Amino acid sequence: MQTCEYCLKIENLTVAYGKRVALENINLHLSKGEFHAVVGPNGGGKTTLVKAILGLIKPLSGNIMIFGKPQKEYLKENTIGYLPQTHSTNISRVPLKVIDVVLMGCMGYRGLTGYRKDVIKRVEKIMDMLEVLDRRNNLFDDLSGGLKQRVLIARALVSNPELLIMDEPTVGLDVKAQKDFYTLIKKLREQLNITIIMVSHDVGFVFEYADTVVCVNKRVHLHTKHKDELPKDFFNRLYGYDVKFVDHRHGDPDA
Template identity: 35%
Template sequence: MIVLDHVSKFFSSKSGDIKAVTNVSLHVKQGEIHGVIGYSGAGKSTLIRCVNLLEQPTSGNVFIQGKESTFLSPDKLRSVRKNIGMIFQGFNLLKTASVYDNIAIPLKLLGLKKEDVHKRVEKYLDIVDLADKKNAYPNQLSGGQKQRVAIARALAQEPDILLSDEATSALDPETTDAILDLLLKINEEFGITILLITHEMNVIQKICDNVTVLEKGEVIEQGTAVQLFASPKNKTTQKFLNTISQRKLSSSLISQLNLNGTVVRLTFIGENTGEPLLAQLTKKFDVQPNILTANIIELKNDIIGNLVIHLTGDQEIIEQALQFLRKQNVGIERLEGN
């Protein structure tokens, strides 16, 4: 659906080229929600603007629905963009136009008949649950309602692809959850492919199928959401995960508990999260597990459980116990404390 092949984007300045995006490749499959996460300055916004070619890549190629789109003429590019909707962090609504007109005006510019414009506006206002606000103006709406109008405006063009540029970062947590639920509904009911950028790990957690992590304009990690949450390889990815679950024991806690022995993080995926494996461990082996931290992360399509435990006992028996857990498909990561 969307393929970026070694895409780079450099900007010229008096001090030299600024490398916003460097050699980025990603593949967004039809019907999936693909998240791109990174800190400020990672190149996320530049990358998403390369997808709809609001920014022309310095090098590399962009393919939309199997067609090379990087160097299209303006007329052909406009045709491609008709199939790509976009929602923004700042909503980008016309302040002097009603909710109805904010959705209708782009459709009129596309040349739709008046009756078709009306049908689409009514349809998509109903989908985003704002039918009663069609005569209101943006300054009469909450932030979440403004974003719903922006989503309805993007959907009204009936695209196959929806780009989301930090669409929830200006919203409070409760409103963010409501907008994410709406994006999930859109993806599931209409089969629209969604590529979103964010710096919020809870956004990735709730709705994404696959994830790309950016740092300083480069891809540092890619994989399914389950893979990244269960076994993050890069330190930046691990830092993002720390924002929603404690993955690192503080030195003060280690000192306070005087952890002599073996400290490990156990990761359980899917059905394993409900298995009493620690109980089995104490029955089968002469080891004493002490739970230090525990949490369950609910993803779009799976569940991941994390336990950090301190094991005491004979070291050889501890290794046998850990081998038993590995055979049950439990991820094991050794932490400080040995």
């Protein structure tokens, strides 16, 4: 059997909304088992890239291969764990319990009258791993920002994905919650051996935790492993202003 070292291969991808081109001629190869971060300015096409990978947007042209298979074929047989931007959802409109939110990740397994016992067991196992099982009967909207993110990660992981994609998961979290979040992601990578792609605004955190960083602003401007490899004026060119790396370890004696 042929093994594939890339989790994602994107070739000549162009996406447009009407006449506005959001992504132009994207070429990207991301390795298996690593934590890849995607950074870039607002409106630079980061979320569009994620949606194109997930098949939620039809590109104008280009080719996407996931774990060596054409995107459509892969998505028919497998699911990708997805954690969307919180502000793009209507979470507060639907008063669902935490367990029901996590069960969303198993929609394809829902029978006519509900979920099978083995599905519920798997969901509870993942919830326990993410330390949210004791909140199963709480209303999702009543949870804190950090706990909500844990629940949404549980939802993304219940289908046993090989690839987890997160779109700005730390927006709205304080520094402590952000640090907890990255620690959790590190733990999950070690336990589940999955590939992670994360869109983020926080360049400082990203360079601290990610294996590779992809800078996107309509095109891929850089794909690197170390912040030292960045040209001096790189962020000025990408964002239009200088970006300072903030040390997030303040107040943490173990850091």
